[in-house]
Amino acid sequence: MEKRIKSRFVGVAVAAVMAAAPALAADDQVKIGVLTDISGQFSHESGKGAVTAVEMAVEDFGGEVLGKPIEVIFADHQNKPEIAAATAQEWYESEGVTLIGNLINSGIALSVAQIAAEKNGIAIVTGSGSSRLSGAGCTPNSIHYAYDTYALANGTANELVSEGKKKWYFLTADYAFGHALEADASAIVAKAGGEVVGSVKYPIETTDHSAFMLQAQASDADVVAIAGSGTTFINAVKSAREFGMADTGKLTAGLLVWLTDVKALGLEAAQGMILTNAFYWDQDEESRAFAERFMERMGVMPHMGDAGDYSSTMHYLKAVEAAGTTEAQAVMAKMRELPIDDFFAKGGKIREDGRMVHDMYVYQVKTPAESKGEWDVYKLVQTIPGDEAFRPLSESECPLVK
Secondary structure (H helix, E strand, O other): OOOOOOEEEOOEOOOOEOOOOOOOOHHHOEEEEEEEOOOOOOHHHOHHHHHHHHHHHHHHHOOEEOOEEEEEEEEEOOOOHHHHHHHHHHHHHHHOEEEEEEOOOHHHHHHHHHHHHHHOOEEEEOOOOOHHHHOOOOOOOEEEOOOOHHHHHHHHHHHHHHOOOOEEEEEEEOOHHHHHHHHHHHHHHHHOOOEEEEEEEEOOOOOOOHHHHHHHHHOOOOEEEEEOOHHHHHHHHHHHHHOOHHHHOOEEEEOOOOHHHHHHHOHHHHOOOEEEEOOOOOOOHHHHHHHHHHHHHHOOOOOHHHHHHHHHHHHHHHHHHHHOOOOHHHHHHHHHHOOEOOOOOOOEEEOOOOEEEOOEEEEEEOOOOOOOOOOOOEEEEEEEOHHHHOOOHHHOOOOOOO
């Protein structure tokens, strides 16, 4: 019978973390914390799916490491940096947490990565994309695992510019991730021979994109690129459709598109969209086997965040076992040393800047006629080898790079 890991939700307040007393002393167990968006606009890209993926990895590992049981706890950071920081500090200092994972929302991920370094814990970022996490914001205690803004822009921008879509206008979410995505995409567009003809920033809480769409529509852009994520991305794509953006000859491009976004939009609205991703459930037999198990628990197919949460947790536990300790620097050394070969990444490796390097994929969303099932939504356009997908170390701003 499959062993199920019992997770514990830890409620948080701005000033303090209100946690139930741990069942065992910190030294008698290994504790993993999932700090994520349970109820907000990024919950479909993280939330309960992230917790489930981590639980599955712990179960598959056997439920214990170094002779100690593994406990998974999770909390909702509510997309508030003060809550995330308080939670991370309490987890590392008092809860005995050795690893904090997921960390969707780039501003929060950057903050928690620094706290991990201060408290000598480990932070593995799978939900957030800002390339600053392995750039100027890198730390000896953090890993950027699933994707980043450079890789997303590298795939999508190069593909569209090569198709002659050279003039770009950005609708950018006004927070760390959106800013990084626009900056990385702008540089790649220019390098590929295109140009940025304008941009506008929108608050991530907005539900009305009409004013921003009118500005984009008035431009002479070939591509209106949405540098954002979550429900605001979905609303922006719907607004573009309602405003007849395609009728003006402009292509709406998502620079971060989750599988759940395509599902929410429907193929009628999303068909033809070019996107870059780290994982698709229908890649091969291994990915389909994981997807089937995940689907049984969550009722949805996993996306790259879910797959990355499972893979990174499993890699961490293997490193703990190999190191014979949960001490952060010893485990980090083993995580850099051990290769990553699973359904998420083949031949993956963690660089000195904390970037986990692996292949990325450019997909096109299928038309309704091409789709053979509810979750059959992508067709592969190209595979980008890991060493080409991510920012080269020679261009890194990470102070750890020698």
